Amino acid sequence: MNEIKIFAPATVANISCGFDVLGCCLDGIGDEMIIRKSSKKGVRITKIIGEKLPLETENNVAGVAALALLNKLNKEIDFGFEIEIYKNIKPGSGVGSSAASAAGTVFAINKLLDEPFSILELVEFSREGERLACGSPIADNVAPALFGGFTLVKSTNPLEVIQLPTLPDLYVVIIHPQIEIKTSDSRAVLPTTISLEIATRQWANLGSLVHALHVENYELFSASLVDFIVEPHRSKLIPDFDKVKEASVQAGALGCGISGSGPSMFAFCKGNQVADNVSNAISEVYQRTQIPYHVYTSKINTQGVKII
């Protein structure tokens, strides 16, 4: 195999009660990438379509992740890799654009090298792309992008990722308002300290959400999708967040929250009929604003990056 074409999925991180640890992988939104062996050693980004992003390997998340992988390879190879990126996920949208590029790249190169690395190692390499993108080697988007389904980042140092079960009939509706929230702003609104009592309620919900996934209890999953800590602050940066949330729940969503650090919002739904209703309901909210937006509906992607 000399060339591989893949689907690099979008992901939702910071799922409500699971700030910084809980993410899931999407099917309906993602980039496409072609990675091929080349006779020239090293890693080159040869094409980026759809977004204006750096082509220099060291300045591109895909390039940096690829280099991290190759640095850990314990044998000399006499060829290199070319990467073509067809972006559908807008950087800064809150659904893991940089994670998709990084995860897709290392997945593909690992395949082309006959899989010397485990999925967890691929997450480790992809985090180097995240370090370039946001200054910190976060794993909560790259983990679900590579493992698929729901993942819990138990620890970042050392990296420990748990693959959680998913609910079979679960859909995610994403609304992406076409606005920019600066990373510095979304960080600045975060509290640095929180009350022990509120923290206790948050971890009770995360525990019960994990249980709900195991026992396939949609009602408990819904009741656990609560964020007492981050959402009250970050939601102020997103126009009409409260209206979107209310409309989605009224249309039958199991819960709604901020995807990553926004501005995208997610709504979990049981079944595609409810997802359609929720998609319409939250679109209506944004039609009343002057803000352009995109809405996507997706099943949970239990596989992660896929060969296409």
Next chain:
Amino acid sequence: MNEIKIFAPATVANISCGFDVLGCCLDGIGDEMIIRKSSKKGVRITKIIGEKLPLETENNVAGVAALALLNKLNKEIDFGFEIEIYKNIKPGSGVGSSAASAAGTVFAINKLLDEPFSILELVEFSREGERLACGSPIADNVAPALFGGFTLVKSTNPLEVIQLPTLPDLYVVIIHPQIEIKTSDSRAVLPTTISLEIATRQWANLGSLVHALHVENYELFSASLVDFIVEPHRSKLIPDFDKVKEASVQAGALGCGISGSGPSMFAFCKGNQVADNVSNAISEVYQRTQIPYHVYTSKINTQGVKII
């Protein structure tokens, strides 16, 4: 049925990463109680053996829990109840002494009335005993005492309790130093605020502990038994806590922490051979002190209060 004799189990609350929400039920430690119908209406504590505790119904946790149950009964009954309590669990030991008395009482009265109430309702009544004992209607001991196994108190208002699976070969070793820690002291050392970063690590561990119980992964269960928040403060009130913890882990324990608000400490072990080793190791630590202590070993009690 006019009389019922029961085993009212001790419980471990505040299990490491599950402060205020996660508890489990023990088999090897508990009180015995006899509850019988009497022709005289109302509730009377007729005997308490083993500890000096109030006999007046309204001043006794068992009495208060019984009254809470009878107040919710939607029919008139022309008889009352007598309660005999044979205490083995020392009040203030940190293994749910008041919870055992309250839970045992409402379990038995519910049986004698042909079970008009659900287990969750019994937890609700028992919390009134806890309110008398500690000023707050906490549920994290009465929930495992009544449900058995591991329980997660998802919410206290409204009360929501999740019964978690248990690990089949799990043992708990308890060491109870015969010292008194004032509730006011164990509360005073608690931080009122914590850093978001530490809280995040705590809920990652609670999520992974719940997952570990579901997939029967002892290693992950062990790795999740970490408390960054409460233990560093409360452990200072318990003589030689660090030595007990170190000795238990060196002897093979999966993890060790403070039971409830102490002074008892728990150590989880896989298999009874390891439990024996841990029991010996932590006994040795306390033999070197001048402090009297008791050590107990128990399997997880998956049934809760039992008829004997």
